[in-house]
Amino acid sequence: MKKIYLLTSTVFFLTLGICEAQFKDLYDFKGTSATQGSVPNGDLTISGSIMYGMTSTGGSNNQGNIFSINIDGTGYTDILNFNGTNGSLPNGDLTLSGSVLYGMTSKGGANGEGLIFSVNTDGTGYKNLLDFNGTNGSNPNGSLILSAGVLYGMTAGNVNPNVGNVFLINTDGTGFKDLIDFKIGGPAIYAEAPMGSLILSGSILYGMASLGGVNDEGTVFSIHTDGTGYTDILDFNGTNGAHPQGSLILSGNVLYGMTENGGGNSDGNVFSVHTDGTGYADLLQFTGTNGANPYGSLILVGNVLYGITTNGGINTDGNIFSIHTDGTGYQDLVDFNGANGASPMGSLTLSGNVLYGMASTGYANPNYWYGNVFSLSGVTGVVEQNSLTDLGMNVFPNPASANSSVHCSVTSKTQTQAQLCIVDLLGRTVTVETIQLTTGLNTTELTVSSLTNGTYLLRITSTDGGFMQSKLVIE
Numbered sequence: 001m002k003k004i005y006l007l008t009s010t011v012f013f014l015t016l017g018i019c020e021a022q023f024k025d026l027y028d029f030k031g032t033s034a035t036q037g038s039v040p041n042g043d044l045t046i047s048g049s050i051m052y053g054m055t056s057t058g059g060s061n062n063q064g065n066i067f068s069i070n071i072d073g074t075g076y077t078d079i080l081n082f083n084g085t086n087g088s089l090p091n092g093d094l095t096l097s098g099s100v101l102y103g104m105t106s107k108g109g110a111n112g113e114g115l116i117f118s119v120n121t122d123g124t125g126y127k128n129l130l131d132f133n134g135t136n137g138s139n140p141n142g143s144l145i146l147s148a149g150v151l152y153g154m155t156a157g158n159v160n161p162n163v164g165n166v167f168l169i170n171t172d173g174t175g176f177k178d179l180i181d182f183k184i185g186g187p188a189i190y191a192e193a194p195m196g197s198l199i200l201s202g203s204i205l206y207g208m209a210s211l212g213g214v215n216d217e218g219t220v221f222s223i224h225t226d227g228t229g230y231t232d233i234l235d236f237n238g239t240n241g242a243h244p245q246g247s248l249i250l251s252g253n254v255l256y257g258m259t260e261n262g263g264g265n266s267d268g269n270v271f272s273v274h275t276d277g278t279g280y281a282d283l284l285q286f287t288g289t290n291g292a293n294p295y296g297s298l299i300l301v302g303n304v305l306y307g308i309t310t311n312g313g314i315n316t317d318g319n320i321f322s323i324h325t326d327g328t329g330y331q332d333l334v335d336f337n338g339a340n341g342a343s344p345m346g347s348l349t350l351s352g353n354v355l356y357g358m359a360s361t362g363y364a365n366p367n368y369w370y371g372n373v374f375s376l377s378g379v380t381g382v383v384e385q386n387s388l389t390d391l392g393m394n395v396f397p398n399p400a401s402a403n404s405s406v407h408c409s410v411t412s413k414t415q416t417q418a419q420l421c422i423v424d425l426l427g428r429t430v431t432v433e434t435i436q437l438t439t440g441l442n443t444t445e446l447t448v449s450s451l452t453n454g455t456y457l458l459r460i461t462s463t464d465g466g467f468m469q470s471k472l473v474i475e
Contacts, residue, residue, distance in 0.1 A: 022377045023334050025341070026073030026356075029370040031058050036078070037065040038370035040358040041345045042143065043093035043296070045101075046071065047454055051349075051356060051373070052079075052101060052121065054090040058370065063088040063108065066101065066119065069373060071351060079123040084108045086126060087115050092143035092197065093346070095151070096121075097452035102129075102151060102171065104140040113138035116151070116169060129173035136178060137165045142197035142247065146171070147430075148450040152205060152225070154194040163192040163212070166205065166223060179227035182212060191219040191232075196247035196297065200225070201432050206233075206275070208244040208257060217242040217262065220255065220273060233277045238262045240282060241269045246297035246347065250275070251459075252419050252432075256283075256305060256325070258294040267292035267312060270305065270323060283327035288312045290332060291319045296347035299355075300325070300423075306333075308344045308357060317342035317362065320355075320376060334376060338362040341372045351455070353378065420446065422472065423457040430456065448474055 030036045037055025044051045052068050059065035059081040066080040079101075082088050088108030095102040099121045109115035110131040119126045132138045137155030144151045149171050156164045163182040169175060182192050191209030198207045203225045213219035213235040220234040233255075236242045242262030248255045253275045263269035267286035273279060283305075286292045292312030298305045303325045313319030317336040323329060336342050341359025348355045355376040361369050422431045430451060435444050451474055458472040 023340060024073070024375045024377070025372055026071075026375055027069055027076055027373040029055060029058060029372060031370045036370075037067060039360050040371050040373075041091045041295075041360055042358075043346045044349045044356050044358060044373070045094045045096050046349055046351045046356065047096055047121075050075075050121075052094050052096065053358060053373070054092075054094060054103065055371070056089050056091055064090050064105070066090075066094070066103070066123075068121065071354070071356065071375070073373070073375075077123075079121070080119050080126060082108060086128065087117055091141045095144045095146050096454060097146055097171070100125075100171075102144050102146065104142075104144060104153060106139050106141055106156075111138075113157070114140050114155070116144070116153070116173075118171070127173065129171075130169055130176060136176065137167055141195045145198055145200055146452060147200055147225075150175075150225075152198050152200065154196075154198060154207060156193045156195060164194050164209065166194075166198070166207070166227075168225070177227070179225075180223055180230055182209065191221050192216075195245045199248055199250055200430070201250055201275075204229075204275075206248050206250065206255060208246070208248060210243045210245060210260075218244050218259070220244075220248065220257065222275065231277075233275065234273050234280060236262060239264075240280065241271055242266075245295040249298050249300055250432075251300055251325075251421070254279070254325075256298050256300065258296075258298060258307060260293050260295060260310075265292075268294055268309075270298070270307065270327075272325065281327065283325075284323050284330060286312060288316075289314075290330065291321055292316075295345040299348050299350055301350060304329070306348050306350075306355060308346070308348060310343050310345055310360075318344050318359070320348070320357075336362065341374055342369075348376075419459075420444065421459045422448065422451070423459060 029038045031038045036058055038058030040055045044053045049071050050068050054066050056064050061081055061083040063082040068077045087105030090105045100118050102118050104116050106114045111133045113132040115131050116129040138157040140155040144153045150168050152168050154166050163184050165181045166179040168177050192212030194209040198205045204222050206222050208220050210218050215237045217236040222231045241259030244259045248257045254272050256272050258270050259268045263285040265287050270284040272281045291309030294309045296308055298307045304322050306322050308320050309318045313335040315335055315337040320334040322331045342362030344359045346358055348357045358373050360371050418435050418437055420433045420435050453475050456472045
């Protein structure tokens with residue numbers, strides 16, 4: 001059983017921002033060749049100094065590929081070329097466990113309706129875990145999440161055509177279970193056509209659908225991992241957003257997300273809502289000038305949300321932005337212009353103080369328009385004091401693999417409640433535990449035996465806004 005020791009001694013409220021940000025074009029895709037891909041539509045998955053990703057077209061068969069690249073832009077490696085039989089047109093990102101990558105393609109496979117696959121990071125050991133056939137789902141556009149040997153995902157079409165389902169499957173391809181089928185013309189609470197990915201907190205999955213709900217503008221929903229307890233958390237109505245294409249992130253009991261359309265300008269918005277459906281807040285309405293039509297998801301660092309829009313910005317090619325979780329402090333960090341990329345359709349990934357991402361089209365060479373991999377450095381912390389001035393965090397040992405415990409020391413508060421969260425580098429909450437902090441030394445055992453090896457963010461958030469974050473490596 002893998003656990004960690006967390007030693008805490010001083011507290012801060014940490015907000016993160018971009019200070020002296022530097023944008024860098026790390027790698028330019030060049031289209032159809034044996035060592036290239038083009039038009040990446042998903043996110044990067046980072047392990048140590050290596051990033052893994054997929055392109056939706058290009059490669060030796062012009063049906064997309066899986067690649068790896070060092071975080072400094074060197075060492076591009078073509079891991080797998082899709083050929084139709086082994087999948088085609090991937091639109092999501094990869095899930096890494098040890099040396100195995102898991103993913104989905106929206107097309108290809110035995111029935112042409114997409115599949116679930118696994119492949120080693122060195123390109124060997126490809127396995128077709130499941131062919132979608134319409135009855136068990138079809139045309140997935142998102143990604144898989146992994147918990148305790150089980151993969152959870154969604155498709156955009158299934159037995160009730162073109163509306164999608166939620167499913168689970170073991171990492172060896174056994175145990176497929178259709179958890180829920182969305183329904184065209186079904187009860188108003190039902191979602192339709194999910195285009196993003198799920199997030200998991202405890203035994204509850206949260207997701208968004210681009211259509212369905214009371215107004216047929218999309219929904220935010222939750223469902224238990226056994227397929228019970230479907231809940232319609234939020235119905236989009238145009239004014240509060242419409243047609244989300246990405247995924248949610250969770251911090252405490254608050255969900256954050258973006259919609260592609262809707263809002264006051266029909267260009268989409270950034271929103272938050274509590275997991276019980278209360279407390280909806282419209283944090284930012286895109287206007288075109290400040291971005292438009294996001295397809296990806298947000299990433300949370302401290303109390304700052306970072307995201308990408310597909311259109312809008314100064315050059316109408318999309319932009320990278322940040323905004324505080326209370327809706328203040330919007331910053332336009334980078335405007336895409338074709339030469340530095342254009343029309344990003346994924347999300348950002350954080351490693352250290354650097355954000356990484358991909359643009360779907362554009363790059364510096366005007367003879368190509370196939371997209372690129374980029375970085376934005378300079379993510380730094382700004383310390384602001386709050387009432388918990390004497391709580392802090394230090395992770396030891398790190399990397400962690402032995403039995404450990406969490407030690408918190410508090411002197412200025414008689415009692416306060418906090419949440420201890422483990423978050424992956426895509427901003428998805430993996431585990432959440434509520435802890436009570438009292439004056440003196442507090443000890444809590446944190447079990448991470450169900451987590452796969454890799455890098456995570458460990459966060460403590462108190463009820464009065466106290467926040468601290470540290471990197472956690474599990475091996």
